[in-house]
Amino acid sequence: GAVVSQHPSRVICKSGTSVKIECRSLDFQATTMFWYRQFPKKSLMLMATSNEGSKATYEQGVEKDKFLINHASLTLSTLTVTSAQPEDSSFYICSASPGFTGELFFGEGSRLTVL
Amino acid sequence: AQKITQTQPGMFVQEKEAVTLDCTYDTSDPSYGLFWYKQPSSGEMIFLIYQGSYDQQNATEGRYSLNFQKARKSANLVISASQLGDSAMYFCAMREPNFGNEKLTFGTGTRLTIIP
Numbered sequence: 096g097a098v099v100s101q102h103p104s105r106v107i108c109k110s111g112t113s114v115k116i117e118c119r120s121l122d123f124q125a126t127t128m129f130w131y132r133q134f135p136k137k138s139l140m141l142m143a144t145s146n147e148g149s150k151a152t153y154e155q156g157v158e159k160d161k162f163l164i165n166h167a168s169l170t171l172s173t174l175t176v177t178s179a180q181p182e183d184s185s186f187y188i189c190s191a192s193p194g195f196t197g198e199l200f201f202g203e204g205s206r207l208t209v210l
Numbered sequence: 211a212q213k214i215t216q217t218q219p220g221m222f223v224q225e226k227e228a229v230t231l232d233c234t235y236d237t238s239d240p241s242y243g244l245f246w247y248k249q250p251s252s253g254e255m256i257f258l259i260y261q262g263s264y265d266q267q268n269a270t271e272g273r274y275s276l277n278f279q280k281a282r283k284s285a286n287l288v289i290s291a292s293q294l295g296d297s298a299m300y301f302c303a304m305r306e307p308n309f310g311n312e313k314l315t316f317g318t319g320t321r322l323t324i325i326p
Contacts, residue, residue, distance in 0.1 A: 129314065138301065139255075139316045186253055190314070199245065199305070199314060201255035 098122055099191050101202030108179055109210055116174045116205045118189030124169035125191035129199075130162075133186040142187075145172040179209040213237065214304050216317035223292050224325050230277070231287040231320050233302030242306050244285040245314070246276065249299040258300075261285055289322075297324045 098121040108114050118128055126147045131139040143164050144152040151164035161183075163175040172191075176183050188204045215234045223229045235244065246258040261269045261276045269276045277286040289296055302317040 133253075138318045141314065188253075188255060190255070200257065201247070204253040204255070206253070 099189065099200045099202045101187075101189055101205050103205060104203055105206045105208075107208045107210065110180055111178055114176045114179055114207060116176075116187055116189075116207075118172045118174070118191070118202050120170045120191045120193075120200075123191075123193040125172075125193070126169060128166060128172040128189055128191040130164060130172070130174050131188045131190070133188060133204075139188065142174075147172075176207065179207070181209045183207065184209045213315045214302055214317035216302055216320050218320045219318070220321045220323070222323050222325055225294060226291055228288060228290045229292050229296075229322065231289070231300050231302070231322065232284070233286055233317060234282070234284045235302075235304045236283060237304065237306055239306050242304055244276070244278070245303040245305065246274070246285075246287045247301045247303060248296075249301060249319070251298070255301075259287065292324050294324050294326060297322060 100119045100121055102117045106114055128145040130142045132142050133139050141154050142157045142162060143154060145164045145166040147166045147169050153159050161177055163177060166172040184207055186204050186206050188201055190199045190201045192199045213236050217232055242263045244261045248256040248258055259269050259271045259274045259276050261278045268278050273290045275288045277288055299319045299321050301319045303314050305314045
């Protein structure tokens, strides 16, 4: 099946630094990728839809300047958490679809801890 | 109103028994897709099964089947012959067309624990 890979799987950083998380579709092209955030024992919250070659579409309440999304190619989208703060600590997951086949594939997730 | 509702926050099931995880949804769009995902403690999301709104038959994938009742707007997941490895969080999700940019909405999840 299709594979989506995220990197890094875990990252610990100091407050005020920026952290970049990569999401790659390894064996298919994805014009659209999705970024989610999950709080402990909570459901996934869609943060933004990443579109290749254009600006991301952010969900209401998600700070665009805090969570920068770049979808530079058909196989790579990046999420940059700028000036990270402890409240940004969370589990971030991306997903992508090979097309409207009925399946969305998820990355392994990235655990961000901001000290 | 909630788009996806999972009313069972937690379930305990004896090993080898069948289990049904409930999911109801709300949409006015005739074209939509329903998904079930499994999330073990490692955090990754594992795709289990998909049902399209126009599919005539209930989806099945190995031990997983989806009991799709369109009129009731329910899409329950049935796991037959449960195994210890089935212990995980299970999320129901719905994808709706959104001006060509489909969105996926998740339910709050059900934590399934299989008892030996």
